[in-house]
Amino acid sequence: MNTARTTLKRIVEDHARILRREQQLLESNAQFLASRIEGILYGHEHAATEPRFLPSAAQVFTARDDYYFLHRSGRQNLEVDFDSMEIENDRRSIPDPSASSLHDLLLPVLKNLKFRYSDLVLWIDIELSDATRITYPKSTSRMFLREPLYRDADTQHVRELAWSDPQIDPRTRLLVFNITSAIKDETGTVQGHVTLAVPVSALLHKNPHLGIFSDNAATFLASPETAPGSLERQLRIVAREQSQETQRGHWGRPGTDTWLLSDDVQSYAAMLQDLTATTSGIADMRSKGEDTLWAYAPIEPGGAALMVLVPKADVVRETLTAREFILAQIRSHIRSMGVIVLIVGGVVCAVAFILSKLFTRNISMLATAVARIARGDFAARADVRGKDEIGQLGKAFNRMVPELEDRIHIKNALEVAQQIQQNLLPTESPRFGGHDIAAVSEYCHETGGDYYGFIPRQGADGKSLVIAVGDVSGHGIPAALMMASARAYIRSQAACGKGLDDIVGRVNELVAEDTDRTGRFMTLFLLELTESGAIRWVRAGHDPALVYSPVEDRFEELRGEGLPLGVIRQTDFELHERPGLPEGRIIFIGTDGIWETMSPDGEMFGKQRLKDTIRTHHDLPAAGIIREIIETVNAFRGTKKKADDMTLAVIRTG
Incomplete structure (x- = not known):
């Protein structure tokens, strides 16, 4: 569902x-x-x-x-x-x-x-x-x-x-x-x-994917209006797709005003509020006495909306049918196995005077081991002896069980690793001064090497907030482990009150010890917001942060020299500082998975499209700008598989 x-x-x-x-x-x-x-x-x-x-x-x-x-x-x-x-x-x-x-x-x-x-x-x-x-x-x-x-x-x-x-x-x-x-x-x-x-049928094409859910899906074009004799807004049916019996593929309009209603008053009102706010969504409501999924998307602000109603019973019908089919197959296999056991038993009885003990022992142990494995006991082994077919089968079974157990453990470990890594990232955006701050990471596998964090600390010039964005080379579990170590190093060093350049230098030494002779490295960008309005930053091989001024419609970059972490153990990093940014400036820090995204035609997304997206949606909150960037990148990528992790942080100065 x-x-x-x-x-x-x-x-x-x-x-x-x-x-x-x-x-x-x-x-x-x-x-x-x-x-x-x-x-x-x-x-x-x-x-x-x-x-x-x-x-x-x-x-x-x-x-x-x-x-x-x-x-x-x-x-x-x-x-x-x-x-x-x-x-x-x-x-x-x-x-x-x-x-x-x-x-x-x-x-x-x-x-x-x-x-x-x-x-x-x-x-x-x-x-x-x-x-x-x-x-x-x-x-x-x-x-x-x-x-x-x-x-x-x-x-x-x-x-x-x-x-x-x-x-x-x-x-x-x-x-x-x-x-x-x-x-x-x-x-x-x-x-x-x-x-x-x-x-109407040329614009409102029949979507072939609806058939996977139900043959009774109903598609409408509806408009939120105030019904005659009522003070509340309701959905008036402007047009609806015809059923199979009345020329499917064509659209018709009601002869009189017809309204799309539901008994669930609260959900219905919430849906109308979404349509008024030009927001799409899906709701669980009853329609004509039947539990139904209502999917809706506005076409124009305050105007018509596309509606698809699918009975919930149809959605789960195939699942229930599959369940019954699987249970029937299991019962059939159990009956088949019973027949096989009876046949084998008859053969054993016929030759009991020669091979009864050895043959029945091997079969019994193999069947017992199979039953224990079916209950999840992977310690079970079939102690089958002999060089005949039963003995070979027992050996193959014993070789199979550890491999099966390893695969299940690996799958469970990946799920746990993904959950742990997600827990390492902040769960909510911090509040600092009048700034609007938001960040998000999207991985291309279960785990990834991108990192972002918010580290509040107390320094000589008062309270400050350090925003970190990093990118570990590679993907998967190795990159995730290195990201977790680097996160711990950054947070521990930031708590000591040193300058950002000293913090990055010490973290580089620790990372270099971990990555010695592995060929791995990590790029990092640290940005510190202070109570006085000044900003400080250190760039360790990471792409420069972008600063956009809506008043001047101009982008500038927060540059600086510095190698990636883990390349050379002893190296210096530059600390840069600006007295402050005017209110309304937008600071963007991201990883290369954004602008290196490729379209199905092999074209790179590039930083110019990123800047155009920020410019177009600069009046949105920080979280809204992030949402628009991700949607633009995903639309550009289309059906092409995501090739790299994406992490982005946006700060709107206040």
């Missing part, structure tokens, strides 16, 4: 993120198309003339498959002409001679947009102030004329850009979004509108 919660939340968040990007893409293209039409109609063209676009036969075939008319019997294909557009004018009784010229100018623009985004754009409608209506592509089938073409009156008041609620497209009876952008003349007066009809 925990795995299902995590996976469902991630699925909905990823789906909402893709939907927001496609929404921005469609808005940009609607505005760009309106600009091109303005240039064609009013002579202030903003882009080069559209070249004649010739889609391939495969593109045309794929695009034509999206045009069909839904009815109760199924779907009927619509005939469309991608080389023509339909121009109508209700106010003219005779053809307009300029229509042919308008057709030649607009067609390449509309055709190019259609085939560039053929999976998103279904129809392109243009309405001008002189009652001219243009539709692309031209439909040569009149199936949709059985119902009047719906025109949203609100589009007449659109000044820039607007999205409609999901509507039934009368030409196909598909549920569509209408994205409308205003067309203006050279004076800025609205002279018409261009509308992109986008199928």
Whole structure:
């Protein structure tokens, strides 16, 4: 169930993120198309003339498959002409001679947009102030004329850009979004509108991963609104995916206002509060009398949200089925073993006068040892004698038991090591002066060599806080052990009240003794915050810390000379000091696992992307900046496996 919660939340968040990007893409293209039409109609063209676009036969075939008319019997294909557009004018009784010229100018623009985004754009409608209506592509089938073409009156008041609620497209009876952008003349007066009809199913794709949890998963597009006659906000269903019986893969809208409700008032209110704060999540609530997992992710602040409801009974059904299958297999094996024992017993009885004692003894001891191993007693051995097949089996069994025990011990030891190492790291951020401080480590294996710590101490100039960030070469258990030793050295030396350079020098001597002839080393960056506002730092082979000034929009580095710990036993380290940093400066200390992260294409994340992320989110708290950096790095890495540990500390000066 925990795995299902995590996976469902991630699925909905990823789906909402893709939907927001496609929404921005469609808005940009609607505005760009309106600009091109303005240039064609009013002579202030903003882009080069559209070249004649010739889609391939495969593109045309794929695009034509999206045009069909839904009815109760199924779907009927619509005939469309991608080389023509339909121009109508209700106010003219005779053809307009300029229509042919308008057709030649607009067609390449509309055709190019259609085939560039053929999976998103279904129809392109243009309405001008002189009652001219243009539709692309031209439909040569009149199936949709059985119902009047719906025109949203609100589009007449659109000044820039607007999205409609999901509507039934009368030409196909598909549920569509209408994205409308205003067309203006050279004076800025609205002279018409261009509308992109986008199928809801094209934006809200069916996620194939939901099937691993339940075939009864329900997907909704819902909006937090105040219900009529109520003072509380509730979720109104804007659209929902159709069930298997009603054309799965398409979306429909309720005929009347329909609300997505739950009996769990507190959880429901918390979910609405998350949506208002543009926060995704997952909740356990009842829906229509059934325990259900509600995964939700907002698409836009205060607006529509993507909702996925999965019955909890479906989530655990496969687990329960697997449990019954395993128990049945065990019972079957027990019955099989019983049959084998009876057969062996019969054979033993037949030859008891020759091999009864030896044969039964070996079988009995081997069976007893197997039973003890099944109960977890790894001290069990089968004292089988003889050189026949039973003797060979007993020897192989005795060789197998220590190897099995070692593997279990190693697995348990790794789990314990991981827990111990996590306990070595701080559990919460410290408070010092008015500074906002946060740090985190993420390992690529169960254990790692990255380290960070907060060490408060008392010096000659008052109280101070030492922030340490280190990186041990290599990964796994050896790096973790060296990190634990270095942590102990740093904390013990920092407590004596010496300067940071003396502390690092002594720690280097201790680490050098541990790493002699091993080839291992550790980089370290120590930063000390003082009550007076001054900062001191020592750099031992570590990458310089970054200091960002939001006022000046400028980065600088806290540099200094110094070899990594453990390279040379006797070496000096430089102590640097600054009288203080103005309020609002952001100090970042990290390990190379961040900027050396590789994308699936082999590109390195780099420090420039790190700086851009800090610059973009500088107004967040320290923990928020860390969260955004980690999310940006993980998104850049994609499906590629994490290759190095990542540790980062952020201090916002106060």
